[in-house]
Amino acid sequence: MAWTGDPVWLADVLRAEGLKVIEHDGWRDRGHGDFLDIRGVICHHTAGGGPNDWKIVQYGRSDLPGPLAQLVLERDGTFRIVAVGVCWHAGRGSHPGWPTNNANFHTIGIEAVNNGTGQDWPAVQLDAYKRGVAAILRKIGRGANDCVAHREYSSEGKIDPFGIDMDAFRRDVAHLIANPSGAKPVTDTEILRDLRAQLTGSADPGKYPGWKQLGGRTVVDALALIGEKLGIEGFKAP
Ligand SMILES: [Zn+2]
Secondary structure (H helix, E strand, O other), rough: OEEOOOOOOOHHHHHHEEEOEEEEOOOOOOOOOOOOOEEEEEEOOOOOOOOOHHHHHEEEEEEOOOOOOOEEEOOOOOOOEOOOOOOOOOOOOOOOOOOOHHHOOOOOEEEOOOOOOOOOOHHHHHHHHHHHHHHHHHOOOOHHEEEHHOOOOOOOOOOOOOOHHHHHHHHHHHHHHHOOOOOOOOOHHHHHHHHHHHHHOOOOOOOOEEEOOHOOOOOHHHHHHHHHHHHOOOOOOO
């Protein structure tokens, strides 16, 4: 079973993974029509390598109208969300479980900023790449095998993303799918701090400043006063 319809959740899912996200104006309305079902992610490089690469992805080229991918991944690990609908990124090719020569209607494209001729992949960008892919695949209920390099999918001689070992990449993605990196377990200490703050108006031990909206009383003192006013047995204002 796959996700059906447009990935309206892209910004939320990436943010929940702890990733930096820029939502481009109008991304929720941008695309070449609606998705059928989403079965995976295709990884690309932009072939530019600079801070303006996203403009071609969003607006397209003279021979191919944008958007050319849903996501752009900057070299500092920030994801730009460009479009929610179908984008022209896959071209012709095949992958088990995907319809041949029709991946645009079934995959999310990520264009990572890299010149594709040997420019390095900063660790922060590569890390965000894997975590972003993992977050998407987890959301659509797919495994790391549905994270595919454009060069693996394409029958048109594509080379992207150049310089990334996809088997190692997928091993890390598989681990990340099972271990969300954004979700940090809440500790007992954090719960106690929250409770103390709720009751006393301060998270600091030994401080009982009370709440402005309760006339400077703590929650317990305010409750006691209300009970006394109502004549409830045993309630006694301090
Ligand atoms: Zn590509």
